[in-house]
Amino acid sequence: MSGDASAEPITKEAARLFAGRIWAELDMHRRRNLADQAGGFVRRFLQERSASGRVFLTAPIGDEIDLLSVMSALSCDLFLPVIRDSSMDFVAYREGHIIVPLRPGRFQIPEPQGTHIAVPDAGDLMFVPSLACNRHRFRLGRGGGFFDRYFAEHAQAKKCRKVSAMPVELIEIHFPEQSHDVKLDELVTDTGTVE
Numbered sequence: 001m002s003g004d005a006s007a008e009p010i011t012k013e014a015a016r017l018f019a020g021r022i023w024a025e026l027d028m029h030r031r032r033n034l035a036d037q038a039g040g041f042v043r044r045f046l047q048e049r050s051a052s053g054r055v056f057l058t059a060p061i062g063d064e065i066d067l068l069s070v071m072s073a074l075s076c077d078l079f080l081p082v083i084r085d086s087s088m089d090f091v092a093y094r095e096g097h098i099i100v101p102l103r104p105g106r107f108q109i110p111e112p113q114g115t116h117i118a119v120p121d122a123g124d125l126m127f128v129p130s131l132a133c134n135r136h137r138f139r140l141g142r143g144g145g146f147f148d149r150y151f152a153e154h155a156q157a158k159k160c161r162k163v164s165a166m167p168v169e170l171i172e173i174h175f176p177e178q179s180h181d182v183k184l185d186e187l188v189t190d191t192g193t194v195e
């Protein structure tokens with residue numbers, strides 16, 4: 001099974017290469033399914049009694065699914081990261097009927113121009129961008145450490161419901177988790193939701 005990243009323990013860097021290839025080769029049909037599953041997930045979240053109606057997410061880059069378009073069609077408040085040096089804040093993009101313009105920020109990722117910083121809490125939902133995760137639900141990011149640092153600096157944010165959307169073959173990739181890595185509560189895949 002040499003070269004099969006789902007079966008063998010590998011480094012995070014090797015896992016990123018493996019996952020990156022799967023994302024790059026993901027066909028339109030499966031990308032559509034992933035977007036639809038994410039939309040369904042948020043619709044169910046919004047129907048829950050304890051739900052705040054606040055969704056924290058990211059504007060898409062590279063091969064990521066455009067969750068911002070999906071969530072924009074739903075009735076919820078939306079918050080996006082604004083990167084400042086090595087840290088980031090979540091800033092309101094849409095609250096009620098108010099939509100704040102986006103402009104390219106660090107890495108050319110669109111960021112809201114507004115000033116309303118919000119920290120997620122229990123009752124809020126966060127779609128964390130992940131390339132893959134391991135069987136203990138620890139996520140693999142792009143290696144910038146932005147979300148790891150965010151949760152380390154904002155203890156309250158750890159209480160929110162953390163979800164990632166990824167192709168089903170990337171939900172149990174073997175890589176060594178580190179103490180700072182973010183553990184996901186649920187996964188949305190192109191074939192359904194995994195608790």
Ligand SMILES: Nc1nc2c(c(=O)[nH]1)N(C=O)[C@@H](CNc1ccc(C(=O)N[C@@H](CCC(=O)O)C(=O)O)cc1)CN2
Pocket residue numbers: 058059060061064081083088107109129130141142143144145146147
């Ligand atoms: N959509 C989205 N937004 C996000 C993240 C993400 O993974 N996806 N991040 C998740 O934490 C943070 C940004 N992290 C990033 C980490 C690396 C690169 C990147 O493209 N790195 C290039 C080098 C670019 C440069 O240095 O100028 C590279 O690795 O080749 C981009 C964003 C916050 N916002």
Ligand SMILES: Nc1ncnc2c1ncn2[C@@H]1O[C@H](COP(=O)(O)OP(=O)(O)OP(=O)(O)O)[C@@H](O)[C@H]1O
Pocket residue numbers: 012129139140141142143144145146147148149152178180181
């Ligand atoms: N709480 C923290 N304080 C300082 N540095 C941290 C912290 N958490 C992670 N880092 C550093 O960030 C770097 C990237 O970590 P890691 O490879 O886990 O990133 P990632 O979670 O994949 O990235 P991202 O969150 O940007 O998608 C590592 O060098 C790590 O030491």
